[in-house]
Amino acid sequence: MIRKIIKIDEEKCNGCGLCAAACHEGAIGMAGGKAKLLREDYCDGLGDCLPACPANAISFETREAPAYDAAAVARAKTQTLPCGCPSAQSKKIERRSAPETANEARSELSQWPVQIKLVSVNAPYFQGARLLVAADCTAYACGDFHGRFIRGRVTLVGCPKLDMADYSEKLSEILKANDILSLTLVRMEVPCCGKMESALCAALENSGKNIPFEVYIVSTDGKVFKK
Template identity: 55%
Template sequence: MIRKIITIDEEKCNGCGLCASACKEGAIAMVDGKAKLIRDDYCDGLGNCLPACPTGAISFEEREAAAFDEEAVKRHMENLERAKAETAKEAFACGCPGTAPRILGGGKTAESGHGGCPGAASRALGGAGSEDGLSACHGHSPRAAVSQLRQWPVQIQLAPLGAPYFQGADLLIAADCTAYAYGDFHNRFIRDHVVLVGCPKLDPVDYSEKLTELFRRNEIRTVTVARMEVPCCGGLERAVRTALERSGKSLPLEVVTISVEGDILS
């Protein structure tokens, strides 16, 4: 039948995944860092995904397509929910040594502070480390704790591949927990770097796919990986090494391992 259905322009798609989250029928999935319409009969043609796209990559077209199948969508969503439940079960009940509870000794002082969605909009932040105090903690002098963050967003899954700040960047790819474990993280690691963060334990995605495209499309200068000592954090390092290999780029790579007590181990 001829009907209205969405179409996705891969050139405009930045891989943010907001459309996939907005689609209540699960018709859109992220494949190789790009949004894809996985089955015509999952798309109801109402276009809930259109306003979620920040780059205008999604539009309507009329073409030969299978009719919307509500029962097939219901089964598909049930399968997705089942997969999510299994992923959560594996993530939190695996007995991984990195999730073992422990009490850490005190005495360490943290010297630094601290779809379509407006909060996920890409932006470059100026004045990192400046004395104007715009990023300083409320109620303290600018010298007390000035953020060194230079760009937004910072989550690997939200970062747009074509953001201009990646060109010529010294890239820091950090595990989520590192900024909490290492007290001077902003000054030691974030200063003068573009930052991406993620957790291979909690995010049910393969980071290497998006990072491969990131390395291919941009002229990155150097890559630093900041990871925790726990075994599961090795997934982030492996994803970066795999992405570099697949991208064909030979970039300077430094891997810094931080202990749960906040010490740099290597």
Template identity: 55%
Template sequence: MIRKMIQIDTKKCDGCGLCAEACHEGAIGIVDGKARLLRDDYCDGLGDCLPVCPQDAISFAEREAAPYDREAVMKNMKKKSGTMLAQWPVQIQLAPLQAPYFQEADLLVAADCTAYAYGKFHKTFMEDKVTLIGCTKLDGVDYSEKLGEILKRNEIKSITVVRMEVPCCRGMELAVQKAAELSGKDFPVPVFVLSVDGRIQKEVK
């Protein structure tokens, strides 16, 4: 298929490795002192690597390439670091409205305190999901509009919410429920509520 991909000018590249560090999917590696695109199917085409290159050696090109393989990327990331995080960025406010990793994804929307309150958060909630996090109280925004656009523009399969038991955290649950309504799609929204002492307090379906 023809899609937008990064290309690396090896004549400009000085092998600093910043692009490889910025590529959370593991598509870029340093080979013989130069940055190389190791696998087309690991590159999501979003270009997180472009702004970190001090030599301006990376650019976009439309070319024949294997489709982005989110499942393969997730397996690679888990193997390398033990994380269940499938994409970057994770903050709702920073997330794009449309991205390859959203297609056919099971979406987890979590209050950002939940990962600290529950020790098995990655394995219990994040595995095989695209994760978005935020805090409705601290960010002081209504996430429903942006989440609704994400649901409209992508073929999301399911949504799960994880929040804390504290009253202010219910804003996350309400925002996702409103987003599901705004999207015009029929999404059941299961909600897991965590206690401040690290237990799954209840599940609401």
């Protein structure tokens, strides 16, 4: 059939993966460091991926393409993410290579992806969420991080020093677009982690919302302090 569908300019694509994260249908994936339309029948032609692309590499075209298959998309959402990774939104799928031992802690992660720069602002798991924003290193420094902080929360992680990014704009969009019930920040005691705190404080102020907010600081030897 002739219909509207997205077109990806691979020469412009910078391989950031933001379009794949924004595509709720899972039509887009990453291959060879570039975004590709992997399933034409998964593309609904609405273009949620367009505003997510910082390189303006995505546009619409009208051409011969398979019809949008909503049923196939619904089935795929229980198995994979747009980027092709296994979905962590469903705990029904267990992939353990060995029986769980008494000393093995179960993951409390409830969604994927977790990187601030990859999540979609309008992801359904943000609605009514208790949001955890954490510096990458905290999960390694704090031995009981999953049970203490991730359990019952939607988790976002990042490192402003490695990403060379100001997360305040993305976090502002998330807070504005969703009904967030509470905010928890977990950062390391090192100075560069101060950017995580300032970004979240700025985002909260920009959102104009009054959301309960707490900050925890993790020392390099694993001690946790509430600010």
